[in-house]
Amino acid sequence: MIAQLPARRHHLITLDSTAWDQVLADLEPSSxxxxxxxxxxxxxxxxxxxxxxGELRSGQLQVGIPLSTDWGRQRLSLIIPQTRSLAWGSFPPAHEAQxxxxxxLAQNWLSLCQHMQTHGCTAQVYGSYGWELITGQGYIREGSDLDLLLPVQSATQADRLVQLLSVASELPGLPRLDGELLFPDDAAIAWREWQQWRSGASRKVMIKRTHGLRIQSHSDWPEHTPTVESSHAA
Known part of the structure; x- marks a missing residue:
């Protein structure tokens, strides 16, 4: 897969050896x-x-590595060269969290994933559950949220998904469901915050984007938002 810029939050990248050499060059080998x-x-x-x-120079990209329990559960932040030699990917599909x-809980979880798919959303799992699926290392602890990335095309679709998740959250034994609604214009909103905002229980909502965040206080949200061109190709 060849990278097409710009990158977006939650995209996964695999570095080539040259990029890794640049990352490691300034670090103490014993650290x-x-x-x-x-x-x-x-x-x-x-x-x-x-x-x-905002202070990144042209051609730079900030990325993160969340370390597992065995490695101290730190989150490392790196500035890497943004080159076309990077391979791109996505977090695992939600059904793999089964x-x-x-x-x-397996059947209930697969049923939820199928219902989300029926509503046009191919959810992905990130956070502790996502990284444990990717690496096989220990990330999940007692009380860990199950974080979902929820690509949506419209406010109506977002409302329907949030209703599904709200009902599913009542299932006994299921980890707390968290995560973000991802709109085509790169706007991301925590689904629980969206629920509170749309119901009138909250007057403001935080909107995250790859290049910043803002608080929206008015309740207007366009039914459809402009699409930001995908930053990676399969």
Whole structure:
């Protein structure tokens, strides 16, 4: 897969050896960070695009690596060269989280994923559950949220998905469901905050984008938002 710029939050990237050499060049080889990054590189695991700070120079990209429990549960933040040699990917589809849930919840979880698909949303799982699926390392702890990325095309679709998630959240034993609605214009809103805002329980909502965030106080939200061209190709 060849990168097409610009990158967006939650996209996964795999660095080539040249890019890794640039990342590691300024680090002390005996440092914990260096050792963790070498281990990450050796496994071929991806990095995740984070919100981009305004002070980045042209051609730079900020990415993150959340370390597992065995590696100290730190989140490393890196500035990498944004080149066409990067391979791009996505977090696992939500239905794969079934393997990390109790057997008693498997059918309910798959049913929820199918209902989301019926409403036009192919959800992905990120956070602790997503990274444990990707790496096989220990990320999930007691009380860990199950975070979902929810691509939506319209406010109506978002409302329907939130209703599904709200009902599913009442299932006994299911981890707390969290995550973001992702609109075509790169706007991302926590689904629980969207629910509060749309119901009138909250007067403001936080909108995250790859290049910043803002608070929206008025209740107007366009039914359809402009599409931002995809930043990676399969």
């Amino acid at each position: 914990h960070t260096y050792q963790c990054l070498c281990g990450w590189q050796a496994q071929g695991w991806p990095l995740v695009v984070s919100r981009q700070p 393997t990390l849930l109790p057997v008693s």
